Amino acid sequence: DSGVTQTPKHLITATGQRVTLRCSPRSGDLSVYWYQQSLDQGLQFLIQYYNGEERAKGNILERFSAQQFPDLHSELNLSSLELGDSALYFCASSVFEARYGYTFGSGTRLTVV
Amino acid sequence: GENVEQHPSTLSVQEGDSAVIKCTYSDSASNYFPWYKQELGKGPQLIIDIRSNVGEKKDQRIAVTLNKTAKHFSLHITETQPEDSAVYFCATPTGGGNKLTFGTGTQLKVEL
Numbered sequence: 627d628s629g630v631t632q633t634p635k636h637l638i639t640a641t642g643q644r645v646t647l648r649c650s651p652r653s654g655d656l657s658v659y660w661y662q663q664s665l666d667q668g669l670q671f672l673i674q675y676y677n678g679e680e681r682a683k684g685n686i687l688e689r690f691s692a693q694q695f696p697d698l699h700s701e702l703n704l705s706s707l708e709l710g711d712s713a714l715y716f717c718a719s720s721v722f723e724a725r726y727g728y729t730f731g732s733g734t735r736l737t738v739v
Numbered sequence: 740g741e742n743v744e745q746h747p748s749t750l751s752v753q754e755g756d757s758a759v760i761k762c763t764y765s766d767s768a769s770n771y772f773p774w775y776k777q778e779l780g781k782g783p784q785l786i787i788d789i790r791s792n793v794g795e796k797k798d799q800r801i802a803v804t805l806n807k808t809a810k811h812f813s814l815h816i817t818e819t820q821p822e823d824s825a826v827y828f829c830a831t832p833t834g835g836g837n838k839l840t841f842g843t844g845t846q847l848k849v850e851l
Contacts, residue, residue, distance in 0.1 A: 628782065659838060669783070669828065669841040682837035716782055724839045725771040725833040730782035 628654065630731035632717050638737045644705040647734045649717030651698055655729070657681070657722060658700040660692055663733075675700055676722070683696040693695045742765065742832040745842025753850055758816045760845045762829035765810065772805055773805040773813045773839070777826045786827075787814070819849045 629652035639645055651658050660672040671684035675694035686692075689707075694700040704711060714735050718728040744763045752758050754799055762772075773788035789796045789803045789812065796803050803813040826846050830839040 628784070656767075668843045671838050671840065674838050682834050684838070723836045725836050727771075727773060728786060728839060729787060730775075730780045730784070 627728050628731060630639050630717060630719050630729050632715075632731035634734060635732065636735050636737075637721075638739060639707060641707055641709060641738055643707050643738075644703065645707065645735075645736065647704070647715050648732060649700045649702070649719075651717075651719030652698070652729050655719035655721055657720045657724075658694055658698070659718045659724075659728065660700070660702050661716045661718065663716060663735040665713070667713075669716070672702070690699065704736070709738050712726070712736055712738045740756050741840050743829060743831055743840050744798045745829050745845060746778075747845060748843065749846045749848070751850060752819050754819060754821060756848065758814075758819055758823070758849075760814045760829070761811060762813070762828055762831075762842050762846070763809075763811045764831045766831070766833055769810075769833070771832050772803065774801075774803060774814045775828045775830065775841075777828065777844075779825075783828055783849055816847075820844055821849050821851060823847060824849045826850045 631650040633648045636667045657676045659674045661669045672680040673692050692702045714733045716733045718730045770791040775783035775784045777783040799818050800826045805812045828842045829842040833840040
């Protein structure tokens with residue numbers, strides 16, 4: 627157990643639907659990062675939050691949004707889902723900046739049918 | 740720039756042999772170089788990291804070397820075992836250090 631909790635582990639939904647992925651960071655970590663990993667692809671950075679505020683944004687689609695709540699858990703919202711959104715979505719947390727190291731959760735596998 | 744190039748993409752070795760994976764980065768301000776191991780169906784796990792003030796770091800059978808002048812760092816695994824089979828990712832902070840940018844990954848297969 628890495629200390630970073632992601633739910634649900636698996637999600638199957640239809641095209642056009644909306645889903646919410648949840649992440650609880652490791653105790654004491656203030657930063658949360660979201661990554662997308664498609665089949666045979668690397669880890670693509672989506673977005674970072676630090677203590678409730680957005681700090682960095684990657685190539686995140688406009689259909690995707692995220693937020694970090696006062697208790698530091700984060701949610702990634704994916705809407706108007708397309709087949710190509712099927713992927714593993716990972717959350718990671720760190721104390722502050724990336725140079726302090728990341729701890730990853732076990733991921734949410736999203737399948738859009 | 741935010742590029743991190745990783746080679747090779749696949750690596751097959753015999754049990755007991757050594758494996759070396761190399762990454763090249765473009766941001767000369769990078770100062771932290773972690774390596775992650777991802778087993779099938781799991782999230783990436785940090786296995787070793789090095790900071791820019793050190794040239795080499797070892798932890799049992801794994802080591803990381805850094806050449807800041809050439810902007811590359813490498814992962815060395817000695818006496819490989821079947822349980823070392825996984826995908827390995829290098830990374831470095833980019834975007835002012837706010838996030839890690841990862842290499843494209845190396846699928847390591849250790850054959851008996």
